[in-house]
Amino acid sequence: MSETLQHTDPGTGSDAAKAVYADPADTAVHGEYRITRAPGDERPLYRFTGRITADGSSGFKAEPGRYHVYAGWFCPWAQRVTIQLALNGLEDVVSVSYVDGERDGRGWAFRETHGPDPVNGFTLLREAYDRTEPGFDGHVSVPTLWDRHTGRVVSNDFTRIGIDLATQFGEWGNGADTYPEDLRAEIDALDAELHLAVNHGVGAAAGTDEAGLAARAVLLDAFAKLDARLAEHRYLLGDRLTEADVRLWVTLVRYDARSNHDRSINPGLAEYPHLWAYARDLYRLEAFNRTTDFATFTLPGAQLPDWNAPAERPQTR
Incomplete structure (x- = not known):
């Protein structure tokens, strides 16, 4: 067990009991x-x-x-x-x-x-x-x-x-509406389309067997369609940042760090200029960059693209 630490619970503000830790993974x-x-x-x-x-x-x-x-x-x-x-x-x-x-x-x-x-x-x-x-x-x-x-x-x-x-927490929130009622059907429909092709598809797409190559084709086709979509819109559903963007982005930020770390799927997310600019545009927002720690998910040897490069996006209307 490690040296005892004092820790304050941010939810209650009270001092927690002396910290205890698990043994190393074995x-x-x-x-x-x-x-x-x-x-x-x-x-x-x-x-x-x-x-x-x-x-x-x-x-x-x-x-x-x-x-x-x-x-x-x-x-x-x-x-x-x-x-x-x-x-x-x-x-x-x-x-x-x-x-x-x-x-x-x-x-x-x-x-x-x-x-x-x-x-x-x-x-x-x-x-x-x-x-x-x-x-x-x-x-x-x-x-x-x-x-x-x-x-x-x-x-x-x-x-x-x-x-x-x-x-459900509007009384204590900042007024953001990332799952607006008028867009919920579109958000969920897009998620159903992208969940298997992109969010789960990236892992399978790194394979070289028949299933892996099929998953790769589906993934890259989805990327191409997203690239075309984002050529005209700042966000997936127009000019509003929604739950749909959050769901997609967490996979995009890990793409060249994990599944495509050796560029076995394609040369990188930058092959899709609008999709890549969109991903960087979101990363500039504090909610996205502050919750991202590349060191915790980047595979050894991966060369990360420049997430801080300027991102020109269609202006919101």
């Missing part, structure tokens, strides 16, 4: 991480799907200081949530802490790299799941939304967590 001792299910258990991978509502009708009422997000700097799905918190001015309303980027059979853990768990003093994120459902056998993932009042996991459904943060 797959020789604990094995590789894998998802197990009880026999006959067909519940979804992201098993906890509670929703926060402004009026509390869901059982989880939007309140300042009540909720905590367990995130991972390395994880695109977790970054969706931390970007939403920043865009909506909720960083003092919902607190965040980060797990370590190394994982063994025990799952994600809290280590000195990013600090302790400031809410419960857990050393393993699995403890939050076991406290919610004793003997939990499903996927221990980030982001995980924790409720201090009930002492349980609300959700590990990253899409719905982001939507609830964008729509």
